[in-house]
Amino acid sequence: MTTVTRAIPAEKAREEDSITRFDIHQRIQHLFLLLSFVVLVFTGMPMKFAENGVSKWWIGVLGGVEPTRLIHRGAAWVMIVTCVYHVAYLVYNIVVQKKSLTAMVPSKRDFILFIQEIGYFTGLRKEKPRFGRYNWREKFDYWAMFWGIPVMVLSGLVMMFPVFVTNFLPGWVVPVALIAHSDEAMLALTWIVIVHVFFNHFGPGVFPMNPSIFTGKLSRERYMIDHAAEYEKLKG
């Protein structure tokens, strides 16, 4: 095993030489999550940083604060529907199709792989860790949404219907919702920009991007590098 990881670019994968990694539902879910996320960021951040000159200019371009809020709420509903779609997809596959979807389930092995990757990055370990179908970063991104999206959706709904909500919840939920929504948004944005974008756009051999989440396919060569343990299992 060589330490050189910059092997064959993902986009060069030939049809017969690639492995299907994501089904059509997963690709649609990611696409709509991505689109709604981008729209939410570009309409939410200028409202968070309202005093900034760029925010004022951009909201002017969008036609004022009302259209901005309308777009923000529209994108939020797209994200909510996407999440419902994903949960329905999980339930259908597990309950009806009786599939065991365990690839995304975190385990002790992920922690070991995480330590191994840190070792590899810092030069304490020669070999790249041999990841399964999903590496620890992918699992982190995935499971973080089970925290982040409920926080964003619930706090967003509180701010969307403050009068209705305070009919049966204490008044402090409104300022709390604003704080949670605002900070959790920053968390999601910075994590996506720093970690997700770095590894999936600037990682070795993937620049300008790893298109597998859109095409569903990943080249055999990249699969061997990025998901070595899973690749071996696939070969049987």
Place this chain on the structure above:
Amino acid sequence: MVTRWLGDKKWLFVPAGIFLLIGLFFVLNSSPAYALDESNCLQCHGNAGLTKTDNVGQKVSLYVSEKSINTAAHRYVDCTSCHSAKPHDAAAIPSKESLAQQCGSCHQYEAKLHSQSIHGVQLALGNNEAATCIDCHSADGNPHTIIRTLEYTAPTYKKNIAATCANCHAQEDLMASYGIVEKVYESYMRSFHGKAMELGTYKATELDKATCTNCHGVHDIKAVTDPGSPVAGLDNLSRTCEGCHPGAGVEFAKGFLGHKEASPQNVPAAHYTEIIFSTLLITVVAFGVIIMLLAARKFIANRWKERA
């Protein structure tokens, strides 16, 4: 195009041209509106250098800018309506209080409300710091530059009201001397209302957002400790909220941080949420940055080795 359409009637250009020239003459020759000045006061008072020396030996400017008075709200009210028919006999320079009374001789309703407001009460006690008509209605505290509230440059145009109040209410020392420790302007600008106003346009139809006067009152502003204030106590406050948020109750009003930061005493839930979420944010982001930097270093080192 036009020549083809006119065909052989090209001579029509001549009357059309003359018509256009006459029209242009009228449009370009039109003069701006002039303020009413029946006694020709501006002949002398329009000079920027006109001053007099008062009885304590101080120079006082007697200048009235013609440019600003031509666009002032009272441009068609003659000088002598406010200044007496014999203005040169005036004993003293108008005081803040006498100015307010002068305005009140026409604007009786507003003057009455103001006299009962915290500003008016303080003014009657001889406190010259309290706001009177010109402090809010004129950009430079000059009665001659008062413009109508619906002019978007007016200090009392809805979008500008918060900044106008901030002229005094954002002065920390001044406010502290009245026991007002809350940073009212800053906290307003951070609130839903302030942000909506800040990001909104100047269009009158899009100014349906709350500013200072929507909750505190306009000419009749009371101290928040006065039981008559629309924001005094949760009952009054929730009724004020209801003016814009139909169905808002006391619980809704309790969500207001009172122009203060959240703290263990003031909406503790918000205070602890702030701590939890900012800790989470800093920890996770720091973790992400470390991972990214370690990976970047390794990837660059690999690339370097490959090239060598």
